[in-house]
């Protein structure tokens with residue numbers, strides 16, 4: 698009997714298996730090195746902030762994890778599944794909210810969600826039930842039959858998160874999800890995702906350049922010019938930069954070097 702490759706991978710139920718493991722990944726665009734030997738982990742049940750200024754390489758990293766680009770060096774595992782060798786098993790455990798908005802504005806909220814569910818092989822009824830359950834949790838059940846065009850920017854983002862969760866992923870990637878949102882919508886969005894980490898044990902990688910979105914219990918990876926400059930707990934990052942304030946730590950880890958470069 699042939700054993701499918703993914704059956705030999707570590708069990709996703711094993712808490713020791715990180716939701717995401719990136720090891721030694723380099724990516725170039727022509728002569729430009731967008732990522733240089735990047736390694737990082739997102740433990741299950743963690744909120745991990747990928748903190749980096751414009752051009753740090755955050756979107757490139759997301760494109761490699763989701764296989765928009767092929768990773769030709771290093772390795773990327775989602776719940777123990779190699780995205781290159783076991784793409785179906787890896788990608789089915791992954792939900793993603795891209796920087797650009799991707800909902801169909803002319804469809805209703807529910808239609809957008811059910812369409813996504815069917816792409817993941819869910820039946821119409823099951824997709825509908827899952828959508829309503831998640832919309833309820835996100836405080837958006839009353840907007841299910843509204844066209845997406847009529848939602849606010851913050852509500853659209855929340856629907857995109859709901860959509861990313863439809864197929865019950867164990868890893869959620871969000872690429873600067875609060876761009877263009879006001880302070881209250883931004884706070885609501887971060888709270889929605891933190892609640893998910895606490896209640897569901899999902900692993901989250903949240904790419905941002907906004908210090909205020911990071912909390913003291915988060916894990917942090919500082920990325921700058923394609924290289925990981927620091928990673929660890931909030932306290933680890935402060936200790937590494939020898940400061941007691943994250944903004945100052947970030948500037949020290951990134952800004953000084955940017956000036957020197």
Ligand SMILES: Nc1ncnc2c1ncn2[C@@H]1O[C@H](COP(=O)(O)OP(=O)(O)OP(=O)(O)O)[C@@H](O)[C@H]1O
Pocket residue numbers: 726729730731749750751752753754755756757758
């Ligand atoms: N398709 C591409 N072709 C050439 N260069 C690219 C391409 N995509 C990204 N780059 C370059 O790679 C580097 C990393 O870009 P990337 O978009 O990954 O950064 P980012 O951290 O997501 O930035 P931002 O916060 O501005 O979105 C930048 O120097 C960028 O110009």
